[in-house]
Amino acid sequence: MKNRIGVYICECGSNISDYVDVEKVREAVKDLEGVALAKITMFACADSTQQEMIRDIREEKLDGLVVASCSPKLHLFTFRNVAERAGINKYNYVQANIREQGSWAHSDKPAEATEKAIRSVKAAIARTRLSEAMTSPVISSENAVLIIGAGIAGMRSALDLANTGTSVYLIDRDHFVGGRTSQWGEIFPTGESGLEVTTDLYRQVMKNENIVLRTGCGVVSKAGSVGNFDIRLKITPRGIKKEAAAADGFAERLEKAVDACPVFVSDDFDFGLTSRKALQPSGGRMPELPAVDRENCTLCGECAKICPGIEINSEEAYEDIKVGSVIVATGFDPYEPSKGEFGYGEIKNVVTLQQFRRLIETGGNRAGSGNGRRETLVYGGNEIRTIAWIFCVGSRQTGVLKGDNKYCSRYCCSSALHTALLARKNFAGIKNIHFTRGVRTYGKMETIYEESSAAGDIFLQSFDDTAPTLSFEGGVTTVKVFDVLTGDREMEVGADLVVLVTGMVPRSNEGLGEIMKIPTGRDGFFNEVHPKLKPVETMMDGIFLAGTAQGPKNITETLNGSHSAAIKAHSLISGGEIELEPTMAKIDRNLCEWCGRCLEACPFDAIDKEEYEGKKIAAVDTSACKGCGMCLPVCQENAIQLTGFSDGEIISMIDALAE
Amino acid sequence: MVRIRPEFSDQIKKFGGVDFNVCYNCGNCTAVCPLSENDNTFPRRLLRYTVLGMEEDIQSSSDPWLCYYCGDCSETCPRQANPGEIMMALRRYLTASYDWTGLSKKFYTSKAWGIGSLLLISVIVAMLFAFFLPFSADPAGMINEDGGVMINSFVRGIEGERFVRIIETGDLVMAAIISFFLISNIFNMYLKIVIRNRKKVRVPVSLYVREAWNLFYHFGTQMRFSKCEGRSYWVLHWLLMSGYTLMFTVIVVFLPWFQTEKIHPFYHPQRFIGYYATFGILLAIIVWSVGRLRRSGEIHKYSHKTDWVFLIMLFLTTLTGILLHLFRINGMVHATYYTYVVHLAILVPMLLVEVPFSKWSHLAYRPLAIYFTNLVNKAADSGKNGN
């Protein structure tokens, strides 16, 4: 209980004193219990007054401070600072707002404004008497970060963090890094290939001694909280000894071993366009080491007989690491159309955008007559000239399009048009007909749209109430649509190839969301706390999102998010300790009868269960609690208090105001 | 059902379409066009037909003729797709598509054909004079009492009145040829715009009569053009059109009255008409040539080669006409006669090529298109009201 409180009533020039009789206020409070002095000042915030307060606090041995002046929004921190400089705890300072909520709001009724000011100051004094000295709790933190996913997002974040001295564990489920970007070929706007970009990042990653890269690696479990996460990793062996690759003649022997491998699987790097063996060479991907696909390997041993260095029998390994923060960069999967969706899987010349990308990249399908210096594009043995592009497959599923993906996948319009232009540039005689639902080449990407239409690409459009239809008759694939741009008349195109412009869905992540306890949104992607206030933060303190794990993005946008996640993680943990808000829920251990309601109410997962004197009670995870107080009203036993807003403080204020 | 034919737009590029593929179908052009109305919305729809290769829809449309190319659409087009120029190109394309001989298309799309045909006719005209109407060697006595050259008396052995009759006959033959082609082309146009539409609309005969006044009204006034912003264009166009038509009528139908030996006083209608037409035509030529050279304003940004041929031919005709007049009133006998032949050698091919097959044909197509459009629209309206 504070007994020597100093009260300062500010005139604010005349802004307060014109309407509030400050002398009357002083009279009313100067003799209250606990008040050691009460003064009137012309400008409480003036430097000289601040000095005077400090002097008073020291000389009069004050233990609490009340300033009745403007809104705390303006000067709470000024006077907390005064308190601190004078040697009393800053939380023993309380500000009474008698300007914005006093003299100004009630300038029409000065007498009542004075009355309100008196009560407000009394309430502030009452609160100060019960105020607790608080210090911000500090927890230690590990200056290490786990980054899940070594695509462009994960590698970017890893490099940022490592460059600023933080240790990074960069893991990827796959045996090769680069993620979706490495599959993408030439990219707008610079024309670099995705593989070039990811290889460059990979080289930087390998050079950086602060980064530990683990491929074939996933998260098994997570314990602990911000600053101190305990993570268990599972590492699937690559099946190749690193040293072996350096040996003479390895490349030839590997080639033979791949030939000898009897297992054919669809090559997901080419989105199923080609097949590969269970023993996969890197094929230009990083690291440039082959890997054994454990899921499909039959352990026949044929390869190992030919190529020493292949170890198909090595065991899975586990590794426990301690990190201060986690960045989730698990990326996206392209939407997989269901069988029969726009002819997919039923009509043979229907492919997805991603497959088409690989088709024009691989070059393996280039053949045929050639027209001048350019080759023709061949798919399934047929020359491709007219390509029908069907947009929004797996996105914006509203109206006649059935499905759960209501969102727009953002990147596909620009990407499809860029790809169509590439096809036009690289192959002879290509004609592109785009069946759109309104082209969404936002920002500078509008220039791709302009370029492609200038080149002669044709755009048709339907609204939600209709969609293009496909038919396959007599060896000809026909796409039809009622075209909004031509007075809703039905248009048809005979297409050599149909490309379904498929959007993004969250990448399957084997329950990572549950392990990390981070929520997903309606669209299935991981959700940030708030798109503007906390755009890369998750509800779990210390766990951040980077890249398309959060939602559809293009590469530049992905990089922006990755940089942001990295610097947020860095500023959170690099100091070695984390300062927390002192306002926090506190459990009265004697009163608590664990019912779990507080756990349910807490938006931050900051309530744990613990044993106390033979009973189960709630415990507040101080590193996660944000002091919102949502657990307070749900507690049947009134066993929770919020520091700074305890029952005592609030009730004393209510009483003072009601008096 | 419409089958998309992307290659069609390449064809229209030859008729002068520029950059129209960049159109993103915002409809701005149609909305700013003061002539675009409910039943006939353009230019976007026509541009769209072009991009998609909807040839039949284009051929049965009268819309390109309803456009007077004020340039507002192109000027305000956010994608700079030159919608106005596509209407121009489509007018050329339609002129070619009405022409059953196929010559028009050749003139428009081939430089060799375009210039070759003009040269050929020019040479034929010159040859005709050389063989059948050779010059009299003696300039004496060719000056009349006014001191001017006797224009009709320079052919050896043929006196003035007969000469005029011969030239008049030639004129009428030429007019017949022009009319034959033009009228048959117009019939073709009628088939495409009115008859093909029959599936949808049947036009009652009475309507043809009731709407006929429109034909003359629009031909005479070009009133639609004046709805476009910038009235000066309309004035200019009207001056040219009226001057040209006057001249054409006077020369073809009233030659004996126009081409007299006597030089009338300045205020005589014969001379007055000549001066008026010369002024109108010359002014238009100068303004448009300067415009095209400077590429000022939307309508002059792009010039098809036939635009230049047209302007040059018209200019040469006018120039030789003026010279002829000057030489004549100043009594310069030889100069007058040579210039007379040169004048005809330019005028005749211009009329033969331009009137039925090229630019000048719009003089007929435009008012007819309005007429046909009114027929179809009114028939459709009464059909709707009747039902």
Added chain:
Amino acid sequence: MPRILVFSTEKISDPAIDLAGLLKQHYPPTVYTISVPCSSGIKPAWIIRAFEKGFDGVFIAADGTDCPFSPTCTEKTADIVAKTQVIMEEKGMDRARLRMAAICSVCSEAFVKHVSGFAKYLEGSD
């Protein structure tokens, strides 16, 4: 004049009440505020206490959708109101003496309207 206790929130509704003063938008001077971190952390006991101590009405100026802590703020605050109103009815109080509304940080006009209307209501019901 009826006395009203307003529970406002530090980040969202408090600035709106300040703004009302700044713009000289008057409301009854018998409206007092206590500011808390989030409107979904108000204990029913506090509200009941206010009534018992003589306040005629309690107004919760809630965060609404602008809540910096959780999107569930509105429903949680509504739960508190509902729960408290049950207690009020048990104690024989008019449940309409407790009101809530979301007040965004610049919604000063809305605040003034709400409390003035509330005051009028309370005056009438007295």
Added chain:
Amino acid sequence: MSQDNEKYDAIVIGGGIAGQESALNLADSDQKVLLVEKDLSFGGKMIHLSKVFPTLDCSACITTPKMSETARHPNITICTYSEFTEIEKLPDGTFTGILTRHPRYVIEKDCTGCQDCEEVCPSVVEDQYQYGMVGRKAAYVPFSIANPRIAAIDIENCILCGACERACPADAIDFTQKTEKTRVNAGSVIVATGFRLFDPAVIRKYGLGKYKNVVTSMQMERQLVPTRPFNNVLRPKDAKVPDNIAYVLCVGSRDLTIGSPVCSQVCCMYSVKQGQLLMGALPMADVTVYYLHVRAFGKGFEEFYQQSRGMGVKYVKGKVGTIEEKENGDLILRYEDIRDGSVKEETHDLVVLSVGMLPNPEAGSLFAGNALELDEFGYVRQVDMLKNPASTSIEGVFVAGTASGPMDIPDSIASSGAAAAEALSYLKRKR
């Protein structure tokens, strides 16, 4: 010019949301930051918005806490009403430039923001923060949630009557203040100069300025804010409550006639948002949006757009060609309804032009000799978009937010994170 060079780790030019976010990120990583804002208050454009899409939370509720956090941060120094120019790179990789502080003729530390000066000032000019819809005084606090919330004297419009000086209870008015120039050094520079709003007066066929009931979307934005210029959403001509409002999209975007080929990314969504807000503010009103393509591409945008359709906002595909005024101030919009291909004329009583973003030309002139490269559209060139998106043509200078191209708020914030992260890497590398 003072001799003592001030030194910082980073200078952030522009105090909008991008500048604040960049500064906070760097300051949280223990870098000393100078935030330079040319306006009287920082906060940028965002502080003036109503609610923001697609979450519909109020812009001020998001911005003001961020502003106080920035203002309070021990590692951040803020200079408002200031410019940082003539920047040069030194051989050691650091930067130097001139910080110019313009006089506001008010002593910052003494002003309490009481607005007594405003009350007595007789000179009224158009309030730029209300986009000219009402007036403000020549002695004024910029806007109610300004930071710092203190007064300034607009000397250009001051009639030198001295009333403000007499009225100020804190003796904070000081007409003797002069422009101050200081040389400042920093390890790196972040350009967050933001964008310029397109001025649709140049599109004469829309009649902005001539027809008083044609307003810009920013003016509508202000009308929808609780601190709005009028007592409700009203027509600026005769203060009538509008009941049939039209939005004209792509005004100043995707339009080569005004030299702006790019899509502004935000106009569709803010129009969708304003439509929803208007439906709330004026329940009887009809809202029609004339659009080309609805670019609802971001997280939650498409859903937000569909929601507005569900609420009854009408969407018509077609660009408005011309606007004409009727005698009663109503406006006739002529457009082609693309779906049925007909030309239509529709009467509305208020027309909102959804104006786009243009590059802020200031970004190019910050550096001595215009050394900072711009792209073909006039935005700051991003030299490595596929690996380091915030990097510019000068190593050590980074770009955040709309200085590099049109962006919405979440994208601006993300790009500011990138600028801060790349700047931090640069600073660590140079040390």
Added chain:
Amino acid sequence: MDEKIPTIKEMKKSRQVPDELKARVKEYGRIKKEILKALETKRGTIPEIAASTGLRQEVVTYTLMTMRKFHEIEVEGLDDMDEYYYYRKAEV
């Protein structure tokens, strides 16, 4: 506190007030007076005020809304058609 010399004097030495600005301030004052006169006895909508003062509607809107901002004018209800608000002089 010691008597301070007003700093405005200093400013007046180096600065002239343009006539155009003086005229504008005067004009605003005139319009303001007109509006107040129109509202002397009864409330009015902006078209009504414009009609009775002969000022252009948009000028009345701008000035009246500015006056409202500075608490010189208050809003008093909506007309029967729900189209125009009534405004009156603020009670000071």
